[in-house]
Amino acid sequence: MKTHNFSAGPSILPQSVITNASKKVLEFDNELSILEISHRSNAFTDVMSESITLVRDILDVPSNYSIIFLQGGASLQFCMVALNLLKKNNGSAAYLNTGTWSKKAIFEAKKFGDIEIVGDSSNKNFNYIPKDFIISDTHDYFHCTSNNTIYGSQIKTFPECNIPVVCDMSSDIFSRKIDVNKFGLIYAGAQKNLGPAGATLVIVKNEILGKSERDIPSMLDYRTHIDKKSMFNTPPVFSVYVSMLNLRWLKAKGGLDYIEKNNNKKSKILYQEINRNSLFKTLINKEDQSKMNITFNLKDQNHKNLFEKICAKNKISGINGHRSVGGYRASLYNALPIESVNALVNCMVKLEKDIA
């Protein structure tokens, strides 16, 4: 029996991608490993350009947007976004505070300009997504986190506004269809639905750049990386390569149409069991529940040891909630098979029977 990997990230990748990548670690090009070839070689520049083409294709990214692969994780984007988009003099932006990652993005942006928190769910331990807030046109941009990996909430409808919408999509990019036209900039660390840790994907509407009037360090200026086609310095070669294999896998499966239906099916199975099983409770308002990171807890902590013993016996891995939240979090990323969701549900049913 294979381990069911519910890890929140780095997280499960398709087995075929891992098998293929492992072969290319041994030999990729002319007897050389993918780990030891130059990033300037034709073999790797082909990988970079195919990766970018696949992102454009799968997400239907319009031609007036650039796609780049960077390093530094999504966390570096918290300051890069502000440096590139907040005007040097009297710059301001609107932020939605929906959890740990939003808070970190706000903390960094405040170093560069005035930040207005237009919506904030911290009053209820981030168990909902604020709605009906007003975003003033006077701001340079609006920032939100599409999926709150730690708390388990997700934006289902993005707010409309007249300023660029910047979105941290680290934990739900490639999990559902999105209209890229509605965003000024999208960023995501690779290590959930894209590939292994190391690369960060940025999709940016070209016209919003070059307006901050700041002297931005070259490495932190999006235009540097766009001009050099993500090759200004050494890119995270292996992470980009495996991301390319994973994007090929997603495209072959049927792209976002297929994966969104599959993700809907998987999350429905687990939420149904959390609602049905009298021993468990959800942590998030129904309409805002994430389809990627499903948070839940036991109503009675006396059952904790038995539940975790059942899970361990059935090779359920990575369901402990984030240390700041507790309880459980099952991450149902694209590569997680439906059988794994059923295996977790069976453990919940078994607990119910065992204590009856």
Ligand SMILES: Cc1ncc(COP(=O)(O)O)c(C=O)c1O
């Ligand atoms: C939504 C979100 N934003 C940002 C981050 C930080 O990403 P990184 O570790 O790549 O900096 C994470 C990490 O899990 C995340 O889930």
